[in-house]
Amino acid sequence: MAKPTIGDVARVAGVTRATVSHAYSGKRSISAPTKARVFEAAESLGWVPSHSARALATRRANAVGLVIARDPGVIASDSFFPAFIAGLESGLADAEVALLLQVAASRSAEERAYRSMAHGKADGVIVIDLHRSDWRVAFLAELGLTAVLLGAYEQESPFSCVRSDDAVQMRDLITHLRGLGHERIAHVTGPLGYVHSHARARAYVEEIGSEELLREGDFGAASGRDLTGELLDLTDRPTAVLYANDTMAIAGLSLARSRDFRVPDDLALAGFDDDHLSAHLSPALTSVATDPFRRGRITAEVLLADIDGATPGSVEIDCNELRLRASTAAPAPSIAQGGDR
Amino acid sequence: MAKPTIGDVARVAGVTRATVSHAYSGKRSISAPTKARVFEAAESLGWVPSHSARALATRRANAVGLVIARDPGVIASDSFFPAFIAGLESGLADAEVALLLQVAASRSAEERAYRSMAHGKADGVIVIDLHRSDWRVAFLAELGLTAVLLGAYEQESPFSCVRSDDAVQMRDLITHLRGLGHERIAHVTGPLGYVHSHARARAYVEEIGSEELLREGDFGAASGRDLTGELLDLTDRPTAVLYANDTMAIAGLSLARSRDFRVPDDLALAGFDDDHLSAHLSPALTSVATDPFRRGRITAEVLLADIDGATPGSVEIDCNELRLRASTAAPAPSIAQGGDR
CATH class of the missing domain: 3.40.50.2300 (Response regulator)
Structure with missing residues (x-):
């Protein structure tokens, strides 16, 4: 039997030769059922598009x-x-x-x-x-x-x-925390040269009206830990901290615990990105799922x-979807009234 | 100034033209410092290897x-x-x-x-x-x-x-559980057509000497849940279950809990692969880290x-490294003596 040609495949599949070529080039204008028909026809005939012919026909790397x-x-x-x-x-x-x-x-x-x-x-x-x-x-x-x-x-x-507009969830989080009675809300950002970190930080500053409790982190656990320590050392420390990702928030949670702060009573924490782990921590971490x-x-x-x-x-x-969990709650009464632990 | 050539790059870097070509082809026989010298020379001269020349010279896709x-x-x-x-x-x-x-x-x-x-x-x-x-x-x-x-x-x-030889850790786990007093140890496998699932299952059968408590799962959470349910329904149920991955083990843990089995007292559980999550569960899941x-x-x-x-x-x-955690412990006395809850 003669070697099958692209014309044979087109005939068996009931399409044009161009359609056969497009089916192999990754063109999205070919519907999935048509593509399937072409591939089946090619397989039944034992036809294989030659790489060079295909590359020439389509100039695609796929x-x-x-x-x-x-x-x-x-x-x-x-x-x-x-x-x-x-x-x-x-x-x-x-x-x-x-x-x-x-x-x-x-x-x-x-x-x-x-x-x-x-x-x-x-x-x-x-x-x-x-x-x-x-x-x-x-x-x-x-x-x-x-x-x-x-x-x-x-x-x-x-x-x-x-x-996507991350600012919406930053504002929602801040509104939620204020509703619970938090007045000193901090934000640990990612590197501010990044578009995403900057957008979240800008939403925070617009909503809070001050950069006093803004700290620039680098998304890594060590910066989450160190900047949380720095914020907790302030005379007028925050009662809530928002982190630009969950890794920094988890490190912050761990640091707060090691210094005997109760979460969320003494300190409310929220992350961003909703890590695999965050729903399963004790307390579970409030975060923003970004899909x-x-x-x-x-x-x-x-x-x-x-x-x-x-x-x-x-x-x-x-x-984006805000996932409110146990790590954010109203501050303990003594904290909200400005007293300290 | 004339367009720089591969010869110019070789001269500036103090290497042969072949070395310049090899540096761009991903050849591992060129040391990192030499490569760096070649790339620096090329950059300082503004020389760019042409794709076709490079492909012809090296026949590499990189x-x-x-x-x-x-x-x-x-x-x-x-x-x-x-x-x-x-x-x-x-x-x-x-x-x-x-x-x-x-x-x-x-x-x-x-x-x-x-x-x-x-x-x-x-x-x-x-x-x-x-x-x-x-x-x-x-x-x-x-x-x-x-x-x-x-x-x-x-x-x-x-x-x-x-x-790598996964059988070692399967045997270590079984020895550990027997040392704690477990006599009925089950294994939920992955699909047995896979080399890795089969090797773990074979080690289990060799060590236990029976396939009575072997169940074939598919690595998915649903199969972990359903097969755990099946094992717990047996008249002479196992007191410990080893799973071929952590996903099935976590689903098994959750099913056991929902039926009011205490883990590890009533049922000891261990996974394989040491998921990100497993050290942070309550109780933390014994598993085998596979790096x-x-x-x-x-x-x-x-x-x-x-x-x-x-x-x-x-x-x-x-x-591989066996990570013993709280999900495996000695069975509660009534269980070990053959009584049931």
Whole structure:
């Protein structure tokens, strides 16, 4: 029997040859049932798209890139990453697009990673951990890469942006704590160069009207512990602390306990990101669930659409949910009245 | 000024042109300081290796592949994945090799993923979730891909294999429980088609001498819950249950509690894999830490060496550590003497 051709596959599947080609290129305009029909036909005939023909026909790498400019350990220690990566894969799997994941230890390694992606290894990239004025935006535009930015980027950019408004939950938390009788509410932030840390800190300052109890942390447990210690040492100490992530909040909880502060009676604590662990602590930690899985899925979908020629735009997603738990309650009477332990 | 050439870079860095080329190809035979010198020289001169020249010179994708044939959600819900991926990245980052991660929803999607990796998208692949007789071994060999198998594969294979002996900790756990006075010890396994589940189950049967209290689960919480219920319904119920992962053990703990069994007095429980959460439960869960980060790092190093022409072999790693916690203790006297609650 002669070797099967793309025409044979098209005939058996009842579609055009272009549709067969598109089904293999990850084009999203082909419906899942049609794709399935094409793949079944190809399999029954033993037809395999040749890599070069496919590459020529589509000029697609069928991969999108994610460069992480942090220590590799963060992929396991920060619960954002596994859920976000799982969400990306869930948005890419149907189109059979792979995720090219690269950890870069330096700025120059980062640039080399993006360059090699631009030179055929990826059809587009996802940019996370945005800085308020981020060199990558102009760099990627110059490379001609399609990109999607995760976060509320406020500078000009030619790229789609998937953003959510964290300020809402910061304000809700502060309103809730004030309703319980808290008057001295502190905030331990992430690095303020990051868009997400800055947005949360700005909402805090707007709501509280002062930076007196604002401390800049780095998302790590050690900074959560040390800054909590610093806040508790103040003559007029806070009765509640909001942290920009749960890791710092858990370290703060542990430090407060070790100094015999009762949580939540003497000190109310709340985190952000709702770590896997937080609902199971004693007391359970109030936090804001940010659904990184859904963020990942939507980001992948926007990127695939942009690669297919959609006009870049801003996508506002509403993924956040305040989870009130036992770590936030009314201050003990002596504390609320300004006395101390 | 004329455009800089690879010769200029070699001169400034004080190395040969071949060394410059190898530094960019991810060859591990170039030392890190030499590499750094080459990259600095290239940067100072503004020299960029052209993709095609680089590809021709080295025939490297500078990426390794990992195909996950499970639901994308598992990357977040099973703590093995983030730590293993972080470990892989830690083993790949110095060589500036990326990880091409693809979730495949079907056998044919899986085959297409490996084919496209073999056709230039990856220099080698990592194979996880090995089955006792795994179709991927012959398939990858036929594709001519370099591969490393994670797990104690017992069939013939042309690939390196990174294995650890889980049987040791199963035996230690059983010895420990017997020392505490437990005589009826059950085991809820993972799917027995998997190499890792089978090895743990075999160690259990060898040690206990019977399959009476062996139940096959699927690593999911629902199977942990249901099989625990089944075991507790037995007339001569077990006083201790060993689970093949912590997810099933946590579901079992919760089911036992809901039926008013005291843990560990009425029922001792132990997991495997030492989830992030397990040390923080009440009672804390006895488990076996398997250090997937280190597994990932070693697997990446073995794969990079094999890509560079090392002879494939078997690497035995000793990553496991039994973590005895409050969920395993002596049975309450009435239970140990054969009475029931």
